[in-house]
Amino acid sequence: MNKWIASAALMLALPSASMAAQPSLKEQIVGTWTYVSVDLIRADGTREALFGPDPQGQASFDANGRYILMTSRAGQARFASSNRMEATPEESKAVVQATIAHFGSYSVDEANQTITFHIQTSTFPNWNGTEQKRPFTISADELRWKTPASTGGGTAEVVLKRAR
Numbered sequence: 719m720n721k722w723i724a725s726a727a728l729m730l731a732l733p734s735a736s737m738a739a740q741p742s743l744k745e746q747i748v749g750t751w752t753y754v755s756v757d758l759i760r761a762d763g764t765r766e767a768l769f770g771p772d773p774q775g776q777a778s779f780d781a782n783g784r785y786i787l788m789t790s791r792a793g794q795a796r797f798a799s800s801n802r803m804e805a806t807p808e809e810s811k812a813v814v815q816a817t818i819a820h821f822g823s824y825s826v827d828e829a830n831q832t833i834t835f836h837i838q839t840s841t842f843p844n845w846n847g848t849e850q851k852r853p854f855t856i857s858a859d860e861l862r863w864k865t866p867a868s869t870g871g872g873t874a875e876v877v878l879k880r881a882r
Contacts, residue, residue, distance in 0.1 A: 824836065
C-alpha cells in the first residue's frame with residue numbers, strides 16, 4: 719500500500735515538475751524573428767497581404783525587454799537618384815506605404831498572453847511615445863500577433879518565424 723501511495727504521489731508530481739520547467743512567454747519570445755506574412759483579415763474573411771506576398775524584415779527581442787522591428791514590401795522600385803534626400807514625392811510616398819519600423823521596450827502579460835510595445839520611436843511619427851497591446855501565440859519556431867486595423871476595419875495578423 720505504501721509503495722502504491724508513493725508511486726501515485728510521484729506520478730502526480732511529475733507533470734507539475736515538467737510544467738514548472740516550461741519557459742515563460744517572455745523567455746520564449748527572446749531572439750530574432752523574420753516575417754512570414756502580414757495580412758489584413760476583413761470581416762468577411764477575405765485577406766490582403768499588406769506588405770505583399772513575401773514581406774521582408776525582422777523583429778528582435780532581447781532578455782532586458784528591448785525590441786526593434788522593421789517590415790518592408792519586397793521588390794520596391796529603386797529611386798531615380800542615388801541620393802535618398804532627392805526622392806520624388808511619388809518615390810517617398812511608395813516607401814512610406816511599403817515600410818514600417820519602430821523600437822523601444824516591450825512587456826509580456828503571461829496571464830493574458832499579450833505583448834505591449836512601448837514605442838520610443840517609429841517611422842510613423844504618430845506612434846512615437848505610444849503603447850500597443852497585442853494578443854499573441856508562440857511556439858518554438860512561430861510567433862503570431864493580431865493588430866486592430868487602424869482604418870477600414872478588420873484585423874491585421876502578423877506571422878513570424880524564428881531566424882536561424
